[in-house]
Amino acid sequence: MSAGSNRRFILLKMVNVIGLGYIGLPTAVMLASCGICVVGTDCNSALVKKLRDGKPNFIENGFETLFRSAVKFGIRFSSDYQPADIYIIAVPTPYCEITKKINPDYVCSSVGEVIKVCPEDAVIVIESTVSPGTIDRYVRPIIDENKLKTGKSVNLVHAPERIIPGNMIEELIHNSRVIGADNPEIGMRIKKLYSSFCTGEIVVTDIRTAEMTKVAENTFRAVNIAFANELAKICRLDGTDVYEVIKICNMHPRVNILQPGPGVGGHCISIDPWFFVGDYPDISRVIETAMTTNSGMPDYVLGRIYEIMKENGIDDFSRVGLYGLTYKENVDDCRESPTLQLLESQKRHFSVPIKVYDPLVTYDITANQYHNFDSFIFDTDFVVIMVGHREICDNMDKLKNKIILDTRNVCNLPGAYKL
Ligand code: SAJ
Secondary structure (H helix, E strand, O other), X not given: OOHHHHHHHHHHOEXXXXXXXXXXXXXXXXXXXXXXXXXXXXXXXXXXXXXXXXXXXXXXXXXXXXXXXXXXXXXXXXXXXXXXXXXXXXXXXXXXXXXXXXXXXXXXXHHHHHHHHOOOOOEEEEOOOXXXXXXXXXXXHHHHHHHHHHOOOOEEEEOOOOOOOOOHHHHHHXXXXXXXXXXXXXXXXXXXXXXXXXXXXXXXXXXXXXXXXXXXXHHHHXXXXXXXXXXXXXXXXXXXXXXXXXXXXXXXXXOOOOOOOOOOOOOOOOOHHHHHHHHOOOOOHHHXXXXXXXXXXXHHHHHHHHXXXXXXXXXXXXXXXXXXXXXXXXXXXXXXXXXHHHHHHHHHHOOXXXXXXXXXXXXXXXXXXXXXXXXXXXXXXXXXXXXXXXXXXXXXXXHOOOEXXXXXXXXXXXXXXXX
């Protein structure tokens, strides 16, 4: 075999995953654990170094074992884009808070870097969530312009992920997926790649449909949560227990209401639905209202805190504590966290920041933050459960003599206030 054909052989087996965050890294290690040659690329060189030193950067059930297996299979990490046969781009897609439209800059700059190093006919798979039409509007022109300049063609695919933080590895294996491709043959090739670890059904469709399904799924969940939040407020005024109401409603074969909470965080449900509002403002009325309802929940909780303080004769915040900083239970991710939103809002009204503690946030992220559960409990008379981490569920007896506002319905101590 000549050097050239040997190189081609290596390239055919090579996947370069761009962006080693919550989606890119698990996907990269999963592929590598299946024996596929993978290089993970990230612009954060400190992260690359950590990964090279064998230290994964987040906690997920089963992730550490998978990471070790990927290392054994030879996964590599780099700050540079690599010549490869297939690229999987999993970089963030923020939105503009004013226009509510997607900011595709990270995706576009990654694609721009990929086309500098990729061989002819490489496949670029966008895994990042994008608003419907983003690939045609922003990504395709980069590919087309490059083809005009260099004559090099590349194939575009959109394969949005569906995994849930907290159960990522299980879901990576078992969830069904969608793959949108211009060319069905390329779609089938990428389906085969994902089938190396995914046992769920993989539907191949066009790019536009794949973009739409991803944003529609997250929007459906956001609207359902908003309904639960609104119902919680209605039940409160009506004097009924919203959790009991939802439990009974959900026994109906065609009803499935989600749970109310202190707000919606994370990088998906709290952002993706805004893409519809940004692009279709006149017809996304239900979605816009739902998103506004969800974003108003941290303030609603702050109002409840104030009411409960008044009822119990507490007139300053120094003995009040928020349990939980992450956006939901048993994950270490604080992006768009309802607790941080509540603290932000509280800062505008009162000078002393409320005490706060989260077992999974070991670094300082806000003022008055505790790193020890017992000291936090000792220093507070009124505990607001913002996140139902396993730790608090297993130690509820420590809250026995406290005033409690339970925004997650995890506490059954008598007298605990609910949303
Ligand atoms: N929440 C509630 N009530 C509920 C469920 C969730 O208030 O009944 C809150 C959570 O506490 C959290 C937020 O909503 O603050 C979002 O959490 P989540 O568990 O609903 O969703 P994510 O953001 O962790 O993951 C979602 C998932 N999408 C869907 O279920 C449709 C996941 O499958 C996607 O892969 C992910 O978004 C993504 O990356 O898009």
